[in-house]
Amino acid sequence: MVVKVYGPDFASPKRVLVCLIEKEVEFETVPIDILKGQNKDPEFLKLQPFGVVPVIQDGDYTLFESRAIMRYYAEKYKSQGTDLLGKTIEERGVVEQWLEVEAQSYHPAIDNLVIEILLGRKRGITPDAKVIEESEKKLAKVLDIYEERLSKSKYLAGDFFSLADLSHLPFTKYLADMGKMYLIEERKHVKAWWDDISNRPSWKKVSSSRWPLLE
Numbered sequence: 001m002v003v004k005v006y007g008p009d010f011a012s013p014k015r016v017l018v019c020l021i022e023k024e025v026e027f028e029t030v031p032i033d034i035l036k037g038q039n040k041d042p043e044f045l046k047l048q049p050f051g052v053v054p055v056i057q058d059g060d061y062t063l064f065e066s067r068a069i070m071r072y073y074a075e076k077y078k079s080q081g082t083d084l085l086g087k088t089i090e091e092r093g094v095v096e097q098w099l100e101v102e103a104q105s106y107h108p109a110i111d112n113l114v115i116e117i118l119l120g121r122k123r124g125i126t127p128d129a130k131v132i133e134e135s136e137k138k139l140a141k142v143l144d145i146y147e148e149r150l151s152k153s154k155y156l157a158g159d160f161f162s163l164a165d166l167s168h169l170p171f172t173k174y175l176a177d178m179g180k181m182y183l184i185e186e187r188k189h190v191k192a193w194w195d196d197i198s199n200r201p202s203w204k205k206v207s208s209s210r211w212p213l214l215e
Contacts, residue, residue: 005029022082025081047064091158094164097164106171113139143187
């Protein structure tokens with residue numbers, strides 16, 4: 001069965017698409033227009049009761065939450081494509097550690113910036129300068145820790161590309177859209193890491209494409 005991925009044009013589903021490409025898993029995409037409220041349609045809510053994307057359908061199996069989906073496919077197809085979890089239980093532990101850092105520390109700061117700047121711009125709302133300043137400071141502190149970590153290893157979990165790195169791709173791209181890439185570029189090792197992961201063929205394909213949508 002070909003995997004169906006709902007909501008391919010949004011950031012979190014793009015994590016899933018990159019993971020599927022890295023794991024050499026076939027997929028199709030299903031459009032969900034959040035701006036038109038399609039994520040609140042009763043049929044979609046049967047799949048995702050919170051009304052957010054992504055959701056995947058893999059035959060009779062349905063799963064939501066992008067990081068959970070990535071973990072699932074990285075484990076299900078562990079011997080296929082790129083190993084995104086590490087070869088030992090110790091490596092897996094470090095992958096999980098930095099995946100949690102991304103979810104709990106890195107992502108919230110960028111998400112606040114996206115809400116204030118990008119979504120505010122679309123809705124014609126003046127961004128809250130205080131929220132932007134505080135979010136940038138929080139993100140800068142996290143990136144200082146990343147700089148130290150990446151001065152000792154090529155990737156966050158060690159010397160191999162993993163889910164921990166992959167999970168950063170879609171929302172870090174938003175920094176460029178908001179004119180905030182200096183936060184990455186002024187940190188030598190973070191910049192080298194970003195240049196590396198953002199040039200992976202999987203991310204280039206996902207970031208530059210509008211996926212063929214199922215009717």
